[in-house]
Amino acid sequence: MAAFRLTPGPVAAKARETDRKRGQMELTGAQILVECLREQGVDVVFGYPGGTILDVYDALYQTPDIRHYLVSHEQGAAHAADGYARSTGRVGVCLATSGPGCTNLTTGIATAYMDSSPLVAITCNVSSKLLGKDSFQEVDITGITRPITKWNQVVKDVSRLANVVRQAFLIARSGRQGPVLIDVTKDVTSARAPYEPLPLARHRVTELPNPLSRRLLGGIEAPEPSLADVEGLIELIRGAERPLIVCGGGVVRSRAQDELLAFARRVDAPVAITVMGGGGFAGDDPLSTGMIGMHGSQASNRAVDDCDLLVAVGCRFSDRVALKPATFASRARIAQIDIDATEVGKNVRCDHHVLGDARRVLKLVNDRLDQQDHAAWKEHVFSFATETLYEEGGDHLTPKQINETIARLLPEDTIVATDVGQHQMWAIQHFHFRHPGQLLTSGGFGAMGFGLGAAIGAQVGNPARRVLHVTGDGSFRMNCNELSTVEHYGLPVITVVYDNAVLGMVHQWQTLIYDRRYAETTLDRGPDWVRLAEAYGLSGRRVSNVAELEDALGEALSCGHGYVIDAVLDPDEMVRPMVPAGQHITSFLAV
């Protein structure tokens, strides 16, 4: 995070000049908002202007050290801020105007909420006198976003604005991270109030004259792990003969990859990785069993069934992992390491838990645990497949061919943003992510259209790294309008469309479960993705074999701007293995 500068920004400096005679620094609400963003070290925001947020845009216009990225649609702004947050570990910020502007953010906010991504959404509303009167572009966005934010607040009093912004950032980035929304009425953005800069380091203790400050010392931040609970976990590990570790999204959020690797080596246990855990443990590590759950590998899912201790690190046991809670890990004791007390025993029974940040807890465990040895158990687990095999040949690419070719030609630390569906599962199954923040995917909410926005945010936040956007021909048509953002800002995002001319995942369920009644899943229609890319001022290429894909990737890597590769797949290609929803974790329908 950029160091906080106590010197006010240009807007504040100018205002201070004029206010010096009066002996007080007075700013408009819009200027206070911008100064509060600077307090946080925010230098990038994604958004879309409109009537009620005009004053904020006017203040941003005069603040060159905050770069604003104009998107095509507010959903893209929310996803971009989310992708920025996930890939950098910083808080992402998006802006939208009242009414449709802010409702367009909601899918992006829900996506961030389900995946615990730190996001601050700033919306403006009609003037406080017009609130509640069904005014033009008025909507109760705090009411709408209450179930999908950690916290939200309407600001109708300019004197409260600065502290609300500070609280919003504090809540978004602390403890279990997540999105926060601030809704500022238009009259507040133009009203004037004294503004006193407050360095970020002081936001915790001295900030608030109100009772939230009492909470700041406790529940907002990560709980301090109990050493007794840590010892209890160590006892369980020492007593286990067949331990399994599950790497969840909490490992990624807390950047606990080194501690988890040391832990896995010390316990000498296989590690299964959830969708959200991708990047928390190297997919090609000898201890990795690959993905777990509905499309988990045989090794992962059978290990769940056979283990006698399951240690879940930052994993909430969603229905896509614990498909049937009653029989999940039925021979095992289940131990949870989680930052959030509400996750303990929420979805599956829990025999022991340690509350705290994953990195902190794992470090405490690693410092105390002696080396374990489970050679026979590992041999058992790794006798099952960790990857899916495909029949090759014919005039289509296989998912594995695409992923292997990409992995071979792109840098090892490439950030991969996915959409939702088959291509998402294939990407997670076959790319071996090694770094937290390397995989950006909507695991909890499953929002099609997430990928391109997230890729834009990641590229903005990581200008030196390569960003790959993996999508399907279903997902891509949802938010491909953001190609215009890719083009305008010269972002060299590479998009690979896994083009099977169907809504693949739903098509697959219809094949397996609905007796091949393909209701509304055939995409026998445009657009022509290459010509679409060209219409946006980018280039692209359609490919149907490895050699063509290699050529296209070479061109994409060297062209210096965004590029779209339309990769043709067999419409009947499936994501395998597959365990149907609600079934026992080894009831594979397809392997």
Added chain:
Amino acid sequence: MRSYSIAIMVRNEYGVLNRVTSMFRRRQFNITGLTVSETETEELSRITVQFVGEKRAKNQLVAQLAKLPDVISFKEFDPDDSISCELLLIKVSNRDETRSQMLDAANAFHAKVVDYTRDAIVFRIAGQTRRIDNFIDLMRDFTILEVCRTGVVSLERGGTVMRNVSNI
């Protein structure tokens, strides 16, 4: 299944009650009683929640409450260490043939007549939930026109002050 009484101190601000109740709805907690009021300080409101369910569900409810940033502290009441009370207003039909029986019953329960007209009598009674339930049950023998009860409020016995409890 058993009944739990939980008090929460929250910031007395716009939208906080809604945030608490929408959490109950979203997480599928079925609340049997809810009272909200201002407190000894204007910054804080006190919410008392009645919940019937399994212990595991109650633990989940408490954890979800503690997670809300606006919740300052919470307390799960033990019936032995706390005082609980509820207020009832009940309007019954005033008929010659039943009046004396009704007034006798009310007298036995120390219910107060707070309105008396040719058509109806309104009784007021405060006490524990079971006592209120019993009184309503007795009144069913007559003609109940309307019932309004406040839900339970609770305080811990002794000198403990909830706003000073730091359990989050």
